[in-house]
Ligand SMILES: Nc1ncnc2c1ncn2[C@@H]1O[C@H](COP(=O)(O)OP(=O)(O)O)[C@@H](O)[C@H]1O
């Protein structure tokens with residue numbers, strides 16, 4: 001099913017995931033925040049990297065806030081794809097093991113790592129630092145970073161982890177929402193197209209990022225006999241006609257790719 005009307009606008013932002021731009025009738029609207037949800041292993045990180053690599057192909061500066069995994073692990077994970085992540089400006093916000101024992105203390109911005117190229121971070125083994133991560137500290141660092149680097153694309157992987165640390169540090173859900181709102185408003189003002197990744201919240205709950213993002217894309221995965229079945233679905237997308245079908249997606253040599261769009265062609 002296709003919802004909405006209208007022709008494809010100029011200036012859409014390509015997702016970098018083959019077949020998905022077509023589902024979006026041209027791509028994402030620029031300068032807006034989007035949410036990418038899915039369970040662990042569904043491809044959120046790969047999607048985020050493809051989105052950033054697409055920016056690099058177009059000569060855009062791009063930024064990654066790596067929370068779930070440290071940069072050297074991300075680089076190891078995609079080695080078989082042969083992707084060159086070295087141009088992705090990366091904020092290593094992975095707290096490391098020590099921080100898990102120290103949760104509760106408030107993050108000082110100075111204790112977060114400087115933004116570096118993925119290459120630089122990848123070459124370095126993780127230090128035994130004990131940083132706590134809050135949304136505030138990431139926000140301040142991004143503000144500073146965007147003054148010197150006019151990034152067009154940003155991925156925060158994942159908001160679930162950021163919120164986990166922020167909540168543990170402040171203990172206030174409301175503060176969490178207000179802070180996410182300020183951050184997203186700031187990024188929109190700077191015209192950064194932002195992709196927040198997250199685990200789907202427990203059923204019935206609406207996360208702050210679900211309320212605040214302009215669109216949501218869901219990745220699913222389940223075993224079908226010995227085969228892993230993966231799908232992608234655009235759950236919500238403001239400002240553009242889009243395909244709402246749940247479509248098969250595969251992970252191959254070039255990363256995530258939407259398969260089998262025959263039905264979509266006939267509905268266009
Ligand atoms: N280099 C790779 N080659 C083939 N498959 C991969 C590779 N990296 C990841 N995958 C597959 O993609 C899945 C999704 O990876 P990832 O994007 O890290 O998931 P998420 O961030 O949602 O936890 C993994 O579970 C794995 O099956």
Ligand SMILES: [Mg+2]
Pocket residue numbers: 044045046068157
């Ligand atoms: Mg991941």
